[in-house]
Amino acid sequence: xxxxxxxxxxxxxxxxxxxxxxxxxxxxxxxxxxxxxxxxxxxxxxxxxxxxxxxxxxxxxxxxxxxxxxxxxxxxxxxxxxxxxxxxxxxxxxxxxxxxxxxxxxxxxxxxxxxxxxxxxxxxxxxxxxxxxxxxxxxxxxxxxxxxxxxxxxxxxxxxxxxxxxxxxxxxxxxxxxxxxxxxxxxxxxxxxxxxxxxxxxxxxxxxxxxxxxxxxxxxxxxxx
Amino acid sequence: xxxxxxxxxxxxxxxxxxxxxxxxxxxxxxxxxxxxxxxxxxxxxxxxxxxxxxxxxxxxxxxxxxxxxxxxxxxxxxxxxxxxxxxxxxxxxxxxxxxxxxxxxxxxxxxxxxxxxxxxxxxxxxxxxxxxxxxxxxxxxxxxxxxxxxxxxxxxxxxxxxxxxxxxxxxxxxxxxxxxxxxxxxxxxxxxxxxxxxxxxxxxxxxxxxxxxxxxxxxxxxxxxxxxxxxxxxxxxxxxxxxxxxxxxxxxxxxxxxxxxxxxxxxxxxxxxxxxxxxxxxxxxxxxxxxxxxxxxxxxxxxxxxxxxxxxxxxxxxxxxxxxxxxxxxxxxxxxxxxxxxxxxxxxxxxxxxxxxxxxxxxxxxxxxxxxxxxxxxxxxxxxxxxxxxxxxxxxxxxxxxxxxxxxxxxxxxxxxxxxxxxxxxxxxxxxxxxxxxxxxx
Numbered sequence: 001x002x003x004x005x006x007x008x009x010x011x012x013x014x015x016x017x018x019x020x021x022x023x024x025x026x027x028x029x030x031x032x033x034x035x036x037x038x039x040x041x042x043x044x045x046x047x048x049x050x051x052x053x054x055x056x057x058x059x060x061x062x063x064x065x066x067x068x069x070x071x072x073x074x075x076x077x078x079x080x081x082x083x084x085x086x087x088x089x090x091x092x093x094x095x096x097x098x099x100x101x102x103x104x105x106x107x108x109x110x111x112x113x114x115x116x117x118x119x120x121x122x123x124x125x126x127x128x129x130x131x132x133x134x135x136x137x138x139x140x141x142x143x144x145x146x147x148x149x150x151x152x153x154x155x156x157x158x159x160x161x162x163x164x165x166x167x168x169x170x171x172x173x174x175x176x177x178x179x180x181x182x183x184x185x186x187x188x189x190x191x192x193x194x195x196x197x198x199x200x201x202x203x204x205x206x207x208x209x210x211x212x213x214x215x216x217x218x219x220x221x222x223x224x225x
Numbered sequence: 226x227x228x229x230x231x232x233x234x235x236x237x238x239x240x241x242x243x244x245x246x247x248x249x250x251x252x253x254x255x256x257x258x259x260x261x262x263x264x265x266x267x268x269x270x271x272x273x274x275x276x277x278x279x280x281x282x283x284x285x286x287x288x289x290x291x292x293x294x295x296x297x298x299x300x301x302x303x304x305x306x307x308x309x310x311x312x313x314x315x316x317x318x319x320x321x322x323x324x325x326x327x328x329x330x331x332x333x334x335x336x337x338x339x340x341x342x343x344x345x346x347x348x349x350x351x352x353x354x355x356x357x358x359x360x361x362x363x364x365x366x367x368x369x370x371x372x373x374x375x376x377x378x379x380x381x382x383x384x385x386x387x388x389x390x391x392x393x394x395x396x397x398x399x400x401x402x403x404x405x406x407x408x409x410x411x412x413x414x415x416x417x418x419x420x421x422x423x424x425x426x427x428x429x430x431x432x433x434x435x436x437x438x439x440x441x442x443x444x445x446x447x448x449x450x451x452x453x454x455x456x457x458x459x460x461x462x463x464x465x466x467x468x469x470x471x472x473x474x475x476x477x478x479x480x481x482x483x484x485x486x487x488x489x490x491x492x493x494x495x496x497x498x499x500x501x502x503x504x505x506x507x508x509x510x511x512x513x514x515x516x517x518x519x520x521x522x523x524x525x526x527x528x529x530x531x532x533x534x535x536x537x538x539x540x541x542x543x544x545x546x547x548x549x550x551x552x553x554x555x556x557x558x559x560x561x562x563x564x565x566x567x568x569x570x571x572x573x574x575x576x577x578x579x580x581x582x583x584x585x586x587x588x589x590x591x592x593x594x595x596x597x598x599x600x601x602x603x604x605x606x607x608x609x610x611x612x613x614x615x616x617x618x619x620x621x622x623x624x625x626x627x628x629x630x631x632x633x634x635x636x637x638x639x640x641x642x643x644x645x646x647x648x649x650x651x652x653x654x655x656x657x658x659x660x661x662x663x664x665x666x667x
Contacts, residue, residue, distance in 0.1 A: 029319020030277065035270040039516035041526070043566050058358050062591075076282070135298040136283040143327070145281050198320060203280045203359060210278040211360035213271050221513060222566030223590050225355065 004179040007186035015190035022197025023205065043222035047215075054215025054225050055208055075126050082120030086156065089113055091167035110167050117156055124153050144199045151195045154188040161185070231439050232642060238398065239603055243382030247389055253333035256377035260336055263373040264312045275366060276313045278359040279303050285363060288356035290594055291346040294613040302353035305342045306366040308335055309373075336377050343370040344381050345607035348614075350559035350594035364564075371475030383603040384474035391470045392479045395486075400434040402462035408437045409460065412445055419448050423459035429496040429525075430458055431467040431487060433504040435635035443503055443635070446662030447530060453665050454543060458500075464490030467507035472514070473600035484511060484518040491525050499527050503658055505560035505598060505634035512565060529561055531633035531657050535570025538577045544666035547579035553655075554583045554627035556618070556641075557592040558634030560599075571633055574661055583625040593618050597640025615644035622652055629653035631660060 061073045089108030098104040131137045162181045218225035285302040286292045292300040314324040351364040436444040464487040471480030512527040537543035561567040568589045596614025641654045
């Protein structure tokens with residue numbers, strides 16, 4: 001079995017299994033801890049809507065804070081949106097999912113995906129620069145923050161290497177023209193999948209219960225969050 | 226009228242407060258063990274989500290008055306939970322088997338280092354949680370850290386001294402039932418009817434050491450308003466002190482003891498309502514944590530005096546006359562506003578007074594803390610830091626152009642007065658309950 005077959009087959013499924021089982025393990029480990037219900041009479045019982053509202057509202061920066069040059073608010077939007085566009089909008093990625101599951105959706109135009117990929121790489125570089133130079137970020141950063149940065153960047157870089165023709169042409173034929181670089185790209189994605197449950201990438205899931213519980217906590221007290 | 230001699234005496238007493246703390250020598254291993262025990266007992270699902278979620282974006286630093294005013298990275302709020310995170314990571318986390326390999330045990334030296342972070346430079350104001358994109362309740366974690374440090378014998382001497390006094394003698398700054406009786410006797414001399422120890426009453430009114438010693442006009446104002454409303458109310462010598470130094474110092478047993486004293490008295494007299502005076506932390510201590518301390522829901526409602534005033538005015542039961550077109554602004558005490566949810570009612574009261582009311586920017590749940598809350602006002606070594614934080618508050622008030630700042634928290638008021646004394650700030654500092662009482666309609 002060559003590297004591409006390995007990366008497309010057993011290694012991919014292994015990484016996917018670790019991804020799913022790891023997330024489940026971490027979530028179950030948190031859920032099993034239980035929680036004491038609050039005995040205080042609530043000022044408001046509209047906690048479900050407050051939870052939903054907080055989950056969405058915290059996607060936007062809160063007005064009323066001092067502006068900061070280093071903790072730029074735009075940069076994280078760029079790489080979060082950019083990663084989503086590249087991962088889910090690029091035609092070969094959709095083809096990959098379709099081959100595995102049968103599910104598909106319309107692709108975004110190549111120019112937009114390439115623009116998003118370029119912007120994401122620049123934006124991640126800026127994020128690292130902030131982390132390395134801002135005294136606050138330097139102090140609070142841990143190995144997880146840097147390793148996650150590498151693991152997030154790698155699929156973008158290795159993906160850019162295999163883009164040598166329009167996605168429509170890749171889509172039109174079955175054969176893989178660059179098996180080596182594609183295998184490396186897939187392996188980098190698999191590394192990301194494997195790392196996801198163990199590091200800070202879990203925030204992609206934990207942001208929902210985190211924001212929701214604060215929204216509910218504040219709502220019970222009659223505080224807008 | 227505030228007696229500034231008493232204010233100065235109060236300041237002098239605080240300067241020597243730490244000397245009265247009873248110190249116990251605890252071996253370092255025991256400190257760590259006791260601190261960890263508290264941390265582990267407090268970690269539930271909700272806190273685990275908080276401890277797992279931080280993405281180290283640093284946004285919380287922008288929300289913290291201590292960081293903004295000093296630019297010291299060590300004060301970034303999320304870092305204050307690092308020891309708690311490590312204990313969680315090694316002992317509780319689903320990934321504990323792996324994390325133990327990479328994360329070291331906490332040490333007694335780190336606990337000592339964290340004293341400054343969770344006591345001196347944190348008022349548990351909760352503003353950082355408003356900025357956090359992950360919704361982490363950092364103030365709650367800091368409170369657990371305070372409890373852990375207190376268990377390790379590392380609460381600041383000043384807070385430990387007052388907590389020990391409240392626990393052992395049932396007094397705060399020497400104020401107990403006798404001092405309450407004396408204060409009430411003084412009020413009665415002016416012809417006021419002041420109910421004390423009525424066996425049954427609908428409303429139990431609490432007071433606090435600061436009102437008995439210093440802000441006696443606030444005590445007087447409360448009495449006037451309760452009488453004006455014609456309520457069946459009383460003070461009780463067995464449970465009058467609203468301040469809870471168990472909560473402030475991180476001593477949960479004392480917190481429970483202080484809360485239960487009030488709860489038991491309220492139940493004994495069949496109170497339907499308990500009114501908390503102008504004392505910020507006392508409100509969430511009873512309103513939001515009282516039931517947990519009692520182990521069951523409270524059979525009465527708990528209202529902050531500012532909440533009560535706004536509610537009565539809005540309902541038309543309490544009528545006030547105009548206070549004139551004075552330029553006033555309102556300072557939301559963090560424990561009443563962001564922690565308590567008492568945001569609209571004080572504004573109702575101020576608007577009813579017909580003043581030129583000006584909101585600060587930002588305001589309400591986003592308001593800046595004055596820097597003295599959660600017992601920080603009593604910590605002597607934090608004086609410089611506290612003053613810096615207060616200067617931010619000053620700027621915020623000055624920007625409104627108000628000639629007077631109204632508040633409903635005695636601790637904030639003390640901190641404002643102290644800051645004013647340090648900087649000769651011309652803005653007048655007023656109490657909401659006194660302002661309302663001075664303008665009651667006939």
